[in-house]
Amino acid sequence: MSQSLEVVVVGGGLGGLTAALAMRQQGLRVTVLERAAALGEVGAGIQTAPNAARILMGFGLLPELERIKTEPQDQVRRRWKDGSIIALTALGDYCKETYNAPYWHYHRADLHQVIHEACTDPQGHGPVVEVITNAEVTDIDQSDVRRPVVTTADGRRVEGDVVVGADGIRSAVRDAIGGEDTLVFSGEMAYRVLVPGDKIRADPATRWLVDRFQSTIWYGPDRHLVHYMLRGGDLLNIVAIVPADEGIADSWARAATVEEMLEEYKDWDDRVTSMLSKAGDDCSVWAMYHRRRDPVWVDGQVALLGDACHAMLPYQAQGASQAMEDAAVLAEELGATTRQDIPGALARYVARRSKHAGMVQDASLRNKDFYHLPDGPEQEERDLKLASFDGESDVSYEWLWSGSPLNNADMESFHYQFRR
Ligand SMILES: Cc1cc2nc3c(=O)[nH]c(=O)nc-3n(C[C@H](O)[C@H](O)[C@H](O)COP(=O)(O)OP(=O)(O)OC[C@H]3O[C@@H](n4cnc5c(N)ncnc54)[C@H](O)[C@@H]3O)c2cc1C
Numbered sequence: 001m002s003q004s005l006e007v008v009v010v011g012g013g014l015g016g017l018t019a020a021l022a023m024r025q026q027g028l029r030v031t032v033l034e035r036a037a038a039l040g041e042v043g044a045g046i047q048t049a050p051n052a053a054r055i056l057m058g059f060g061l062l063p064e065l066e067r068i069k070t071e072p073q074d075q076v077r078r079r080w081k082d083g084s085i086i087a088l089t090a091l092g093d094y095c096k097e098t099y100n101a102p103y104w105h106y107h108r109a110d111l112h113q114v115i116h117e118a119c120t121d122p123q124g125h126g127p128v129v130e131v132i133t134n135a136e137v138t139d140i141d142q143s144d145v146r147r148p149v150v151t152t153a154d155g156r157r158v159e160g161d162v163v164v165g166a167d168g169i170r171s172a173v174r175d176a177i178g179g180e181d182t183l184v185f186s187g188e189m190a191y192r193v194l195v196p197g198d199k200i201r202a203d204p205a206t207r208w209l210v211d212r213f214q215s216t217i218w219y220g221p222d223r224h225l226v227h228y229m230l231r232g233g234d235l236l237n238i239v240a241i242v243p244a245d246e247g248i249a250d251s252w253a254r255a256a257t258v259e260e261m262l263e264e265y266k267d268w269d270d271r272v273t274s275m276l277s278k279a280g281d282d283c284s285v286w287a288m289y290h291r292r293r294d295p296v297w298v299d300g301q302v303a304l305l306g307d308a309c310h311a312m313l314p315y316q317a318q319g320a321s322q323a324m325e326d327a328a329v330l331a332e333e334l335g336a337t338t339r340q341d342i343p344g345a346l347a348r349y350v351a352r353r354s355k356h357a358g359m360v361q362d363a364s365l366r367n368k369d370f371y372h373l374p375d376g377p378e379q380e381e382r383d384l385k386l387a388s389f390d391g392e393s394d395v396s397y398e399w400l401w402s403g404s405p406l407n408n409a410d411m412e413s414f415h416y417q418f419r420r
Contacts, residue, residue, distance in 0.1 A: 002339065003029075004027045004028050004029055004127070005028050005029070005160075005161045005162060005334060005337075005339065005342070006028070006029045006030075006031075006159075006160040006161050006162075007023055007028050007029070007030045007031070007160050007161065007162045007163075007164060007334065008030075008031050008033065008148075008150055008158050008159070008160035008162070008163045008164070009023075009030060009031070009032045009033070009163075009164045009166055010033050010137045010150060010163065010164065010165050010166060010167045010172070010173050011032075011033075011034065011035075011165070011166040011167035011168060011171075011306075011308070012032045012033075012034035012036075012039050012116075012131060012133075013041070013112075013166065013167075013168060013306070013307075014041070014046075014108070014111065014112060014115070014306075014320045014323060014324070015166040015305050015306025015307065015308075015320065015323030015324070015326065015327060016032055016034075016164070016166030016167070016305070016306070017032065017039075017112065017115045017116055017119055018055070018056075018115055018323065018324045018327040018328075019164055019166055019305055019326070019327035019330060019331065020032050020119050020129045020131075021059055021115055021118050021119045021129070021327075022059065022327045022328050022330070022331030022332075023126075023330070023331040023334060023335070024119060024124065024125070024126040024127060024128070024129050025059060025124075025125050025126050025331070026126065026331045026332070026334065026335025026336075027126050027127070027335060028126070028127070028331070028334060028335065029127045030119075030127070030129045030130070031129070031130045031131075031132065031158060031160070032119070032129060032130070032131045032132065033132050033135035033137055033150065033152065033158060034131065034132065034133050034134075034135060035134075035135065035136040035137070035167075036133060036134075037133055037134050038133060039112070039116055039131060039133060040109060040112065041108035041109045041111070041112040042108060042192070043107075043108070043109065043194060043282065044107075044108055044192045044194065044237060044239075045105055045106065045107060045108065045194075045228060045230045045235075045237030046105070046106055046107075046108045046111060046317075046320060047103070047104075047105055047215060047228065047317040048103070048104055048105075048106070048111075048320070048321055048324075049103050049317065049318070049321055049397075049400065049401050050095055050099035050100070050101035050102065050103060050401040050402075051101075051321055051325065051400060051401050051402075052320065052321030052324045052325070053065070053101040053102050053103070053104060054099075054100070054101040054404055054409070055324045055325060055327070055328045055404075056115075056324065057101060058328065058404075058406070058409065059118060060118075060125075061114060061115075061118060064114045064117075064118070065104065065106075065111075065114065068106055068107070068110040068111065068114060068231075069102070069104040069105065069106055070104065070105045070106070070213055070228070070229050070230055070231065070232055070233070071091075071092060071102065071103075071104055071105075071213060072091050072092065072103065072104075072105060072213045072214050072215040072228055072229075073090075073091060073092040073212055073213055073214060074088050074089060074090055074091055074092070074212075074214050074215070075088070075089040075091055075103075075214070075215045075216075075217070076088055076214050076215070076216045076217070077216075077217050077218075077219065077386050077389075078216060078217070078218045078219070078269075079218070079219060079220075079269075079383075080218055080219060080220025080221070080223075080268050080269065080272075081220070081267075081268070081269060081375075082269055083218075083269040083271050083272075086219065086383045086386050086387060087383075087386040087387045087389045089389055089397075091103040091215065095401075099401050099402060101401075103215070105213075105215070105228050105229070105230055105237070106230065107230045107231055107235065107237075110231070116131070119131065132158075134154075135152050135156065135158075136152055136153040136154075136172075137150045137151070137152055137153075137167065137172050137173065137176075138151055138152060138153050138172060139151045139172075139176050140163060140173065140176040140177065140302060141157070142177075142299070142300050142301075142302065145300040145301060146161070146301065146339075146342075147159050147160070147161065147301075148160065148162070148163045148300060148301050148302050150163055150173075161301060161339060161342060162301050162302070162303065162334065162342060162346070163301065163302045163303070164302075164303055164304075164305055164330065165177075165302065165303070165304045165305065165308045165309075166304075166305045166306050166308060166323070167308055168306070168307045168308060168311075169183070169289055169290075169291065169307040169308070169311040170183075171304065171307070171308035171309075173302065173304065173308060174304055174308050174309070176302075177299035177300075177302050177304075178299065179294070179296065179304070179309075180294055180296065182291040182292040182293075182294045183289055183290075183291055183311075184289065184290055184291065184292055185244075185249045185287060185288070185289050186244075186288040186289065186290060186313055186368060187243065187244050187288075188241055188242065188243060188244055188288040188368070189241070189242060189243075189244045189245065189248045189285050189286060189287050189288060190239050190240065190241050190285065190286050190288055190314070191238070191239070191240040191241075191242070191256055191261050191264075191283060191284070191285045192238070192239055192283070192284050192285070192286060193237070193238040193239075193240070193261070193276070193279040193282075193283045194230075194235045194236070194237055194238075194279075194282060195235065195236040195238065195275060195278045195279050195280075196234070196235065196236075196278075196280070197210060197229065197231075197233045197234045197235055197236060199278040200233075200236050200275070200278065201233075203274065203278070205270065205271065205274040206236075206271070206274050206275050206278065208271075209227070209229060209236060209275070210229060210233045213228070213229050213233070214228065215228045216228065217371075218268070218269075218272060219371055219372075219373075219379075219382075219383075220268060220372075221372065221373070221374040221375060222242070222243055222372050222374075223240070223241055223242045223243070223264065223265075223372060224240075224241050224371045224372060225238065225239070225240045225241070225265070225268075225272060226238070226239045226240075226241075226317075227239070227275065236275060236278075238275065238276065238279070239314070240261060240264065240265065240276070241288065241371075242264045244287060244288070248285065248286075248287045249287050251287070252286065252287050252289075253284055253285065253286045253287065254284065254285055255283070255284055255285075256283040256284055256285040257283065258276065258277060258279050258283065261276045261279065261283065262276055262277060288313060288314075289311065290311050290312050290313045290361070290364070290365065291307075291309070291310060291311040291312075291361070293310070293358040293361050293362060294309070295350065295354040295355075295358065297309045297349075297350045297353075297354060298346045298347065298349075298350055300343075301342050301343065301346065303330065303346050303349065303350075305323060305326045305327060305330060306319075306320075306322070306323030306326060306327075307319060307323065309326075309354075309357075310322060310354075310357040310358065310360075310361050311361075312360060312361040312364040312365070313364045313365055313367070313368060314364070315364045315365075315367035315368060315371060316360060316363060316364045316367060316395070316400075318360050318364065318400070322356075322357045322360055325353065325356070325357070325405045326349075326353050326357065328405065328406055329349055329352050329353050329405050329406065330349045330353075332406055332407060332408065333345040333346070333348050333349045333352075334349075352405065353405065356405065359395060360395065360400070363394065363395040366394075370382060
């Protein structure tokens, strides 16, 4: 019997590790090459809607996710000036009952660690994933198209039947296979902040944030702000999006101060400035880039996944979630294929994923203007639309959160998991 396929995954972020785990469970032999000296994630929160939760639960991770999750009860939309509620969408049990999967928040490092451990657990299903750090991929040699070889900055060569470029928005794999230059700077930047929960609890002006966990979006002219609690209330995660300042497009990210954030939101409701003022030194600001929709994700036996092929603005909180959907579909295709039909499996992967991810990419981009309208008739119309809310832009939650991208998803088993 021939040996199972060998896959080299470039990039050990949430997309790459989810792909490694999904392929391991399909019996594939996977090596992950990560540029950084240690695997990890940025110090920030992440939201996973039912579509991503369903993928992760499908790997059998529910007990680990329950341990690290924080569950918001509602999604709340507020107006910048006075905090009045524009719209309220039920999450919590409603999501589990309606979509058979939860809407949960995590610290990124916790989620990353759970997936990493599942990749390398000797008791896990399928061959243990080999993770190699300090391995920056610089090129791909496809002289034998059936055995692509990645080369690293320090001269190592690692070959496989398939190479997966999960190396993020500035993907070297994408460049190596001659991907089109689809990178776009949005003209905005995002402050990312974690505030200690005890500071939030101690102040009556912010105590409401821990009384009921919610996912909150504040809408204002030219800017918005998203926040939610992590680690059961130990941390408040804030993402504050504002027009970009000079230089951020070139530097991509820099350290930031509480004072500059307060200046950006100085006319906003006191609740916003109260929470921002509690941030410590650990504030950063990131240029907001995305990629134009582009359905070319494969060259020979090299395929792209996640931000490498469909980096999107975070205005639907779906970038990592779509990468997880890619991961599960790619593994399903490669797990069912023969060595001879790898090109067919990769073509089917792209056919099953690129239109869907592209629609989410476009809808996230449309939210850029939709979120940031100046006060006036258009904003009032938007708020009315949000009040009778079933999604943002023209992508409904029903479409985004329901069902599964997998051919073999056992939807009933998800139902069962929550009622055990
Ligand atoms: C402010 C903000 C908030 C967001 N919130 C959410 C959210 O709530 N929910 C959600 O689903 N998404 C969210 N996203 C999007 C999400 O963060 C990304 O879509 C997701 O992290 C992409 O995962 P990835 O694995 O494709 O890429 P990355 O996370 O960028 O990982 C790429 C990995 O590859 C490594 N690498 C890069 N180059 C090389 C190389 N040459 N060789 C080897 N390794 C390499 C990197 O070190 C990194 O580990 C948000 C994004 C932002 C900016």
